[in-house]
Amino acid sequence: MTARLLAGCGGAAVLAVLWGRPRLRSPRAAAIALAAAGGWPIVLMFGPWGHAGLSPARLSTGLGTLALSRVGAGLLALTAVAGALRHLSRRDAQGPRSAPIVAVLVAPIAVLALSARGLVPLALLLTLLPLAVAVRWGRVAGPGTLRAGAVRSGAITGVGLLAGVALASTVGLGRTAPPVVGICLALALAAAVGLVPFTPWGVLASGLPGADADLALTWCIPVGVLGSAILLAGLPGEAAAPLQVLLLGLGLATAVVWAAIAAAGSDPVRAAAVQAADVGLMVAGLSTGRLDGLLGTLLLLVVTLLVPATLTARAPAAVRVAGWLAAGGLPPLGAFPARLLILAAVSTVAFTPTALVTLAMGGLLLAGVRGALRGLRTPPEGGEEASSSAHRLAGVSRWLVAAAALGAGPLGPLVIPLVYGVHW
């Protein structure tokens, strides 16, 4: 694990240095560097690091053991590849100038967070992640609510997680009330991934340029969601039970509220709202402690990470339609199978949560159809693209991502073992 971590952090640092050199800021250099960025986590996954790297992750129902070495590495690989494809698909929007700083700031923290063994180190790293993003956004966008929202999320995440994990260690002693621990951790995790009442990361990132807006989607959401799973699995049973209930409630509320906003809202809000609702569904699925919920969450993460690359203003109408249908979850494509797995997990809890997940799925499907119809009517920004190699690369990337986003759901039994090493 240490060798893998060193390789991961070293790879990010080398990329950052290469990227920082002015001569390497051309589109071609950016494409090569991005491909490498997508490649190093794959090396981490399948490289010669011993048997552990190839072994399937051990997952169990009931929040028992969750050996995340392979799952975490798979998620990191997925985020890097999806980030690279997203950047390629909109290479005309922003150069990669922000990306090296972003990689240096955030990628090592994410790698370390998903490799942390203890709850306190995990809490510290999950705290550092949004704060690093907030510092970066503050420097990019200047003063305003963007940075304030991210700082608030980071501060509440930090205080809640640190207090929660410390208190959780004493739950077994008898006098520490598990609900107090549950409230601390639930608030912290809600802030970390953007559940209600906190502002979702997608909304906080709106208006920021290229690589910086991608920070939230690429790192904060996936690492926050998987960090929640690690935390739930690592807590003592007495402390995990109230946290599960609170996370289920917050997740469902987030899913319903943001699905309604996505269904009723206009285009600029809709994509961020769909993403926020999906995060709510993921947390709700995780909180059930069932394998269905975890698999649904992992599959939904794949679709959520791929979809934004298809919704850029310069993407052709057909790509945008495909993206919206994948995000909306038109049966049986895109996010639908993942949400169905989450619905199956939640249906074991009670009728009301099942009804709320169904409601959210309906809202998201409506949002997807509305987005697709809008995409058909709106021509791509900038008209027909020039036939340079960079533009062709961007076009191929978009089609590739659109196909992957649509197909990821139905091909879940193949995608999950490939990406996360989990037996379906």
Add this chain to the structure above:
Amino acid sequence: MTTPGWLALAATCAGLVALLADGRRGAAVAAAALGLGGGGIASLAGGPGAFLVVSVPSGLAAVAIAVGGRPGPGGTGALLVPALAELFGARALRVAGGVIALLAARWLAGHLAAGLVATPAPVFSCAFLWEVALMRAGLARTAVETAVGLLAAAVATSAFLLLGGGTEKLAVAALAVAVAAAGCILVAIPGWGRVR
């Protein structure tokens, strides 16, 4: 009053200082107070080693902030409740929050246990320090103030872990305070602290 009682009282006073310290040297004073107060409670279960583990990184952070940290120009007043901050100012909000926090910590202390120490007073202090952390970070106007808020959370967490697990938890407690103090030192570097 017993030794735990006195040390808990000192930690609570340190928490109040950390909450209310404002102005040019406010963040540095807060970091120093947190180190001394939190170190005192930690020493109840972990001895002098625990005191050093908590107080030395906090002291270093205080020095770094005092030397390099500068309060940011302007600022948004309060991040959690900006509208209220425009009416009352950050310090008035902290005073009001401090009163509520003392009552909440008293309630919380009745529902928490730390293991090795029999009296609930140190647990009360830890709960109060967590609340101070939340207010300090939530009402922060600069990155340095946010970092000091997180240092408060780390100090309280370390103290509580040491109270619960004794010297077995020394490494984890040291890690928590060291990371938070390193964050303070990083943002205190001129330029970083001035995140508007």
